[in-house]
Amino acid sequence: GENVEQHPSTLSVQEGDSAVIKCTYSDSASNYFPWYKQELGKRPQLIIDIRSNVGEKKDQRIAVTLNKTAKHFSLHITETQPEDSAVYFCAASNLLGGTSYGKLTFGQGTILTVHP
């Protein structure tokens, strides 16, 4: 089955700096890669996702890049703010037959701390 590795496990940055979190996956059939943010004591929520037919996607201060050949994808947060402090999870899924269903395998998470 799919295995997703995520690095680093913890990341500490100063407000205004950029943060990068990297993930690798093992199943070449995976074609959907979301990122979830979990604030302390809250449930995970989707912040951005990318399909395998796209190399990069941006949404304001966050962006995700995908390298299918190397089987890795990354989350980039620019101009970090204290409210970006949270645990970030990457995930991979094989959305079957063009549908939007499939088992989602998560990485171990990255604790991001943004210092004011």
Place this chain on the structure above:
Amino acid sequence: GAGVSQSPSNKVTEKGKDVELRCDPISGHTALYWYRQSLGQGLEFLIYFQGNSAPDKSGLPSDRFSAERTGGSVSTLTIQRTQQEDSAVYLCASSWGGSGANVLTFGAGSRLTVL
């Protein structure tokens, strides 16, 4: 409902007892997932239901764990003969699949403590 509901929110039990955790997904969501999150750990996949298909049980850690989904809606995760290592937050999520992306909406979780 407006969101994914889980009950109980907290459960403290003694080692060896059985527990049942309930998940009520968003109405109309055909996919339902159970994940386990231990303290400071990631989201460990347990089981996945999709419509009327056979569930993907590949993440269940032992035969003490089972889950069912009745009528394509409510799901119950049962842990028999609980062990201390079962202590964790059990998260349920559901998805619609109609948006072109598999967006999971998570419940608040059931925190299980096995003494």
